[in-house]
Each structure stands twice: as C-alpha cells, then as structure tokens.
Amino acid sequence: MKKIGFIPLRKNSKGITNKNKRKMVGRPLFTWVLGEAIFSELDAVYVYTDDEGIIDFINKEYHWTAKVKGVLRSAESATDTATTEFAMLEFCESINYDFDVFCLLQATSPFTTRNDINSCLDQLNPDYDSALTVVNTHRFLWNADGTPINYDPLNRPRRQDFKGLLVENGAVYTAKKSVLKKHKNRLGERTAVVKMPEDSLLEIDSETDWVAVESLLIERQKKTKQAAKITHVVLDVDGVFTDGTITYTKDGEHTKNFDMRDGMGLEILRQFNIQVMIMTSENSQLVAQRMEKLKIDHVFLGVKDKYTLLNSLVLKHGMSMSNVAYVGDDVNDLTNMCSVGWSLAPNNATDIVKQHADVVLSKPSGGGAIREACQFIMNYNKRF
Known part of the structure; x- marks a missing residue:
C-alpha cells in the first residue's frame, strides 16, 4: 500500500510576510511538519509550491533521503481564491493517482508529529475511509443571539466533568484514493478522529500568534530531555x-x-x-x-x-x-x-x-x- 504525504505551500502570505519560509525556533516554518513526515510511515512526501526557492532548498537540504520531492504547482492553484482541494486534485491528476493513501499536511501546523501522522494513517481500515486531527476543547460556546451551544449556563459544569467539543485543528487529513476520486474532497463518508494536544489549535495569523507558538514549541522540545550518558x-x-x-x-x-x-x-x-x-x-x-x-x-x-x-x-x-x-x-x-x-x-x-x-x-x-x-x-x- 503506497502512502504519500502532500504539503501545499504558496509563495505569498497575507497575514505574515514569507510565513512558510520564516524561521520558527531557527528553522523555516514548513520544515517542522516536513521533518516529521520524513520520519513517519509515509512512503513519499511531496511539497507542492509555486516558490522555486523552496524547491531548490528541498533539493539541496534533503539530498540524504529519496523520500522528499519538491513539485512546482501551477499559478492557477496558487491564487488567493484557489482552494486546497483544487491543488490536491491538480496534483493527484498529474501523477495519475499513483497512490493508495493520501495525507494532507499543513505547513502552518508545526506541532504535528510523526506519531500524529501515523495515527491518522492507521485509522484507514475497513471501518473508515478518511481521518483527521482534532483538539478536545473545553470552551463554552455561544450563538450570536446569546443562546448557549454546548452547555447549560444554569448548571455550569466543572472543567473536569465537562466533555467539551472536538474541533478540527487543520493539521493532518488522510483519505483513501477512492475518496478523492469519488468526492473530490479531503474527507469521505466515514471519518475517524485523532486527538492532538490543545496547543495545536493555535493558528499563526499574526505576530502575536507567532511568538506564542514559538514559545510553546521551545518548551515542548525541552520537556523531552532526559539524563543519559553522552555518546x-x-x-x-x-x-x-x-x-x-x-x-x-x-x-x-x-x-x-x-x-x-x-x-x-x-x-x-x-x-x-x-x-x-x-x-x-x-x-x-x-x-x-x-x-x-x-x-x-x-x-x-x-x-x-x-x-x-x-x-x-x-x-x-x-x-x-x-x-x-x-x-x-x-x-x-x-x-x-x-x-x-x-x-x-x-x-x-x-x-x-x-x-x-x-x-x-x-x-x-x-x-x-x-x-x-x-x-x-x-x-x-x-x-x-
């Protein structure tokens, strides 16, 4: 079974200039998810971009692995109005759907790990034709007309007793080839969910977001440190x-x-x-x-x-x-x-x-x- 990863990148960014290439904890933002994809169970990872500088970077930087490929996307698929599905389908058709499982990875989700990717891949079985990552949020939600959505204000639950809601964090989507061919969409009819930490719900749309995400990534990396002999x-x-x-x-x-x-x-x-x-x-x-x-x-x-x-x-x-x-x-x-x-x-x-x-x-x-x-x-x- 051939499993491919797909990372769409556009040259221009509206909120933060050159966001995909800007250094997050000293690394270009898109390399956070690309690096994890390399060490996941994906067989190949395609970076689909209109930025030739990124393709040159990939060719030089990841020469030690045959798993990563930079592919130049069309100008039409890189406009502000083009959907991610448009880019996905354009790419799939260009390779004649030469895969069994498709994995969409978002470069603006640096909290994604190889385990998250693998967990979404593992969900594709006879029971599910697609999977996505979510965050279990314990926020109380309201409608614009002042009515509550997910709780009774007169019986406010304690956080530990509140199940909360599952919210898409936009990090990882996996689907069988049949889903893309039939529905022209990243998700099918029977979708599994994979939970990620609440930090991964943060979106990078402003300089304040950037600082917050960078600080959280630094602390995440530090938490993995353990005492061991230096070899x-x-x-x-x-x-x-x-x-x-x-x-x-x-x-x-x-x-x-x-x-x-x-x-x-x-x-x-x-x-x-x-x-x-x-x-x-x-x-x-x-x-x-x-x-x-x-x-x-x-x-x-x-x-x-x-x-x-x-x-x-x-x-x-x-x-x-x-x-x-x-x-x-x-x-x-x-x-x-x-x-x-x-x-x-x-x-x-x-x-x-x-x-x-x-x-x-x-x-x-x-x-x-x-x-x-x-x-x-x-x-x-x-x-x-």
Whole structure:
C-alpha cells in the first residue's frame, strides 16, 4: 500500500510576510511538519509550491533521503481564491493517482508529529475511509443571539466533568484514493478522529500568534530531555570553533581562526569513545580542511535544517537525543539545543541561545569554549 504525504505551500502570505519560509525556533516554518513526515510511515512526501526557492532548498537540504520531492504547482492553484482541494486534485491528476493513501499536511501546523501522522494513517481500515486531527476543547460556546451551544449556563459544569467539543485543528487529513476520486474532497463518508494536544489549535495569523507558538514549541522540545550518558557531541563551527569572524580577499574566503586547545579537547573525547560530529550551515573548504586535520569523519556542511538531519543521524547511529551534547551559538542551532540531552553555548553566543542553553560556558567561541565543553562532558559522564 503506497502512502504519500502532500504539503501545499504558496509563495505569498497575507497575514505574515514569507510565513512558510520564516524561521520558527531557527528553522523555516514548513520544515517542522516536513521533518516529521520524513520520519513517519509515509512512503513519499511531496511539497507542492509555486516558490522555486523552496524547491531548490528541498533539493539541496534533503539530498540524504529519496523520500522528499519538491513539485512546482501551477499559478492557477496558487491564487488567493484557489482552494486546497483544487491543488490536491491538480496534483493527484498529474501523477495519475499513483497512490493508495493520501495525507494532507499543513505547513502552518508545526506541532504535528510523526506519531500524529501515523495515527491518522492507521485509522484507514475497513471501518473508515478518511481521518483527521482534532483538539478536545473545553470552551463554552455561544450563538450570536446569546443562546448557549454546548452547555447549560444554569448548571455550569466543572472543567473536569465537562466533555467539551472536538474541533478540527487543520493539521493532518488522510483519505483513501477512492475518496478523492469519488468526492473530490479531503474527507469521505466515514471519518475517524485523532486527538492532538490543545496547543495545536493555535493558528499563526499574526505576530502575536507567532511568538506564542514559538514559545510553546521551545518548551515542548525541552520537556523531552532526559539524563543519559553522552555518546555523541555535535558542534557548530562559526561562533563555536571560531570567534565568528571571517577574513575575505578578492578571491573569496581567506582565513578563519581556530583554537588549538579545542582540538585537543575533542581528541580526548574520542579516547573515551565519544563520537564527534560537525554540523554547520556554511559550506566552507577551510572548515573541511580543519576537520580533516582533526580527524573528524562526520562533517556536514551547508546544513540549513539541522534538526531534521540530527534526527536522521540519531536513527542511523541507534542512539537517543538524550545521548547527544550540542554546542551552538545562534538561532539556527536553537531547536537542536532545546532537544538534546545537554546543550552548551559559548559566553559570547546570541542572547536567545544563552537563554535556552543548559550550560553557558565561561570561555568565548574561538577562545577555549570547546575545550571547556569537552571537560564538562567528561565530568558529567563519570556518573555513568
């Protein structure tokens, strides 16, 4: 049974400029749901967009998986008046309905997890032809004419005794192929519901919404942290290995300054069987040469979605996020730092990173911060 995911994106956004590409906790908004879709039970995930920049991003960023495909949608399907169903059907016809199960995922629902996706897929059985995600809200609802909808005001129930209502949160919709062909709709005649946390009901339509959702995502990531032995250390480069400055000549990048003590610290870590990995958004030959000198084999250059790549490495190496220590300095490291077992930041990191780091080191980047981090990790691991 072939199960495909479908993420529709439009270039223009009315409420928040460039919303889909804007960084949410240091990651483009659409990558939150895309990353989870990659690690779900979907066989393929299509990002359907009129933004060629996003297609280029997908081709460069997710080269390590054949599961993700960027597809250019028609201008007609990307207008303000075009419905999501119009885009869905246009896409389905373009691939001759080559699937058994269709999963619509909304990029503006960053709370969606792989478990939510899988739960909706699992509901498609002989009893149900479609499924969607909902939130159980305990709000008391009223009509415009002043009449109550879902409770008796004269016998106001306690929250714990109130069943509430199930409300669509617009995150995940799954349907069998027959549903799309027959009804031209995301839902069929027998629909199952999958509950998601109440936070997922928040919509991102304003700057205030953006701040609220971002704060909730940060706290969600932090709640997954657990104490475990550190087996892998992941480090950013600029602003961690270096002081963040680069010297340029007319021929391009010329020099970066590295602290020799940092290299010694990493060598000592490897003597204790701790794997060292490098993950940087820059694609620098100077960095590649320095890491080769340090005999670091796992070097990932030009990475923009660091969290999804880290997830893939966790699965590949059979470890847990709790076994990872991460050293970063700027907002593009933030999701990883909120998710791993231990996060460490140089004392000259950006304020938002220091605010959420588990440890703010006493040394600056390029001035012994990594050496200090290595010592912390070795001391921490002694308890295990």
